[in-house]
Amino acid sequence: MQAVIEIENLQQDWKPPFAKKRETKSVTVTEGETFEMLKDGTPLFTIHAIQGDKVLLQYSRMYTLKGYEHPTERKMWVNMHTPVKFSSLWEDNGTTKTLTLRSVKYNEGEMVEATPHVQATENSQNPDTEIYRPGQ
Numbered sequence: 001m002q003a004v005i006e007i008e009n010l011q012q013d014w015k016p017p018f019a020k021k022r023e024t025k026s027v028t029v030t031e032g033e034t035f036e037m038l039k040d041g042t043p044l045f046t047i048h049a050i051q052g053d054k055v056l057l058q059y060s061r062m063y064t065l066k067g068y069e070h071p072t073e074r075k076m077w078v079n080m081h082t083p084v085k086f087s088s089l090w091e092d093n094g095t096t097k098t099l100t101l102r103s104v105k106y107n108e109g110e111m112v113e114a115t116p117h118v119q120a121t122e123n124s125q126n127p128d129t130e131i132y133r134p135g136q
Contacts (some may be wrong), residue, residue, distance in 0.1 A: 008098040053080040
């Protein structure tokens with residue numbers, strides 16, 4: 001199996017004029033494969049397992065999971081179409097990487113792209129109004 005992961009890299013200068021640089025790329029990885037190397041050559045991310053519409057991702061201790069205070073476990077499940085942000089404050093500039101699992105390829109030519117689940121609200125006055133609920 002292979003996972004197609006989109007990586008958005010945002011770098012911002014620590015000094016004026018505080019320029020921002022944004023890059024987006026897509027990588028295809030298999031179980032046990034590493035990607036996004038750090039300056040010293042060590043891998044930033046490793047895929048440990050691919051199961052259906054999620055992947056088990058391990059990340060380097062040089063990055064922190066944005067929005068969480070220093071988790072001790074550096075492995076996490078990343079679900080389809082759910083962005084996960086990682087930050088590094090120890091480089092020359094501030095760096096945030098956003099990973100999003102876009103699709104999973106099971107066999108040669110067989111690809112599954114889970115579409116986000118959309119559900120209508122019960123109390124809506126407009127019957128055309130829908131709510132996006134990822135992961136359902």
